[in-house]
Amino acid sequence: MKVGIIGSGQLGYMMINTMRRYPIEFYVIDDNKGPSAFIADKFFDVSQYKEFVDSCDYVTYEFEHIDKNILEYADSKGKLRPSIKAVELKQDRSLEKKYLKDHGFPIADYEYAETYRDAFNKAKNFGKAVIKSCKGGYDGKNQYFIDNSSRFEGHPDIPYVVEKFIDYEYEASIIAVRDANGKFYHFEPSFNYNQNGILIYNISPIGNTIEMIDIAKKLMDSLEYIGVMGIEYYVVDGKVIINEYAPRVHNTGHHTLTGSSISQFEEHILAVAGMNIVRPDLFVPSGIVNIIGTDIREKIGSLLNLGNTNIYWYHKNEVRGKRKMGHVNVYGESYNAVEQKIREIIEILYGDRLEDFIQ
């Protein structure tokens, strides 16, 4: 069997590496050679997209910003999983918001805006709001927090969504999987800590997750979704609202590589390739710390010496500020034990200068 992955970054890398032990070949397509290009069975340039799709039994993706030609061609051949709809909604934030709202999922109040000036005015009406470009933003890029003291500073004339600012208690996320027959499993939701819009660490399991699981099942059913989805939630006054979903394996699911019976990467490929998805068992509380903008070669000894850690290095060609270079998985007897280890890992990676690495 041949499974194609659109995108050659770390998520595809972990898919391939995790699933190497199955009788599956992995083909990768991208416009430049990221980490997974070097471990794929075959690499295709985007110009070869027809050959790529034709030679695969199934085609999936590891990021949302995909060339329209590839998407549509893979879809026309009936090979694309998750569906083209699931990813098209993600290519424009306003479409995602509208879909969620129209289908009755809980989201923050929002407005669509044709221009930044329009968005700025609508944000002022909310009092506090966040302006996000409809296209192309991730890891906090193209996002602007606005309150009554903010001044108009003139941004590019592109469409935006304006979200009412949510003073949430915490961010959580769920990783769930659904197969072509509608079978559904979920991993235990996690608490996520972000700074500058970038995930710094997370911990699983957490309590009060019934609503999160219920929303995941309904959203995936409504999209007739096949594969793993990550959904980020805000928890406000004990209620859950959706921040956004990701139609792919997700950074907040990397902890499933440690202390679970199966990882999000395996579940995703099992679903995509029409194999039996399985119930994940959680053996022990676990979490991750992202390695951002720093090399760890000199720190591996210290990280291992902490105990209860696993190292994941993404083999990117260059260390840059804000860039996710890898992550450290960590497990412990309890949520608090994991949290304590996470503090120690952050100290090893960043000292007290975390802020310098995520600018």
Add this chain to the structure above:
Amino acid sequence: MKVGIIGSGQLGYMMINTMRRYPIEFYVIDDNKGPSAFIADKFFDVSQYKEFVDSCDYVTYEFEHIDKNILEYADSKGKLRPSIKAVELKQDRSLEKKYLKDHGFPIADYEYAETYRDAFNKAKNFGKAVIKSCKGGYDGKNQYFIDNSSRFEGHPDIPYVVEKFIDYEYEASIIAVRDANGKFYHFEPSFNYNQNGILIYNISPIGNTIEMIDIAKKLMDSLEYIGVMGIEYYVVDGKVIINEYAPRVHNTGHHTLTGSSISQFEEHILAVAGMNIVRPDLFVPSGIVNIIGTDIREKIGSLLNLGNTNIYWYHKNEVRGKRKMGHVNVYGESYNAVEQKIREIIEILYGDRLEDFIQ
């Protein structure tokens, strides 16, 4: 860092695949291209052994029957781990026996024999005995069970060891790791079920293991061992005797890929590459069933559907009788739960015809 692995079989494959997430490159050398040749960063033919050794920081091996030139050259450059002594003892069964006996480790009574006729006579003196060729035997090859009714049948004139037959209660094994500073950790020993000299399944953890752990520590210290070692034991009347050791990762340690905080493959490379070995934590009872002489492509669905399973396929170029093609990892709430799943896996793989696949 560059780590060289002598041998391109499934053990090296799992080492590379498990450790891909570290900033390490893996070079492989072999006289033909086994599974790991295709995922290595570079493959060398045995004729290129000097270039292979020179380009690596450390050199390890995944089997014992290694060309003397490579071994001696890697050793002369101070790069070979585990040491040349640990592997040389394994290249001649009589040297291994003598070493263990001379150092006071518990083994079965044995005699060295220059020829098969000599071995046959010595076996008759034991009553019941097993004759094993000094060189080249594994998975039950070149081994002969002899009792009073056996007739001399004329075997090649090569040296043998003759072991007094041990009517053992069960076979167990331990996987342990030692680093260059003498730090020692062990995984929980397993119960092993063999048929025709081939491991069919195993389960971990088991009780009464203090002696097994103690022997492992002493043996590894005595060899100033660096890396993972597997030791097979016979348990007789509550006592433990060594069957043999393997100076490498071991088939009975594959269960550490499921339900453990770290696998034998990671520990081995951490030790070999001079990184910090870590205490393995067992999350849940686990075991394996070997996939021998059969293709599983049509059976993956059923194996996954059982639940609590992970599939490992070795990507060998041809299915042959007795050949280990992969294994299934399995976990459960208890030893008995794992054992029950193992019965179901054996039924899926072999029906009631296991014997046909291991001839």
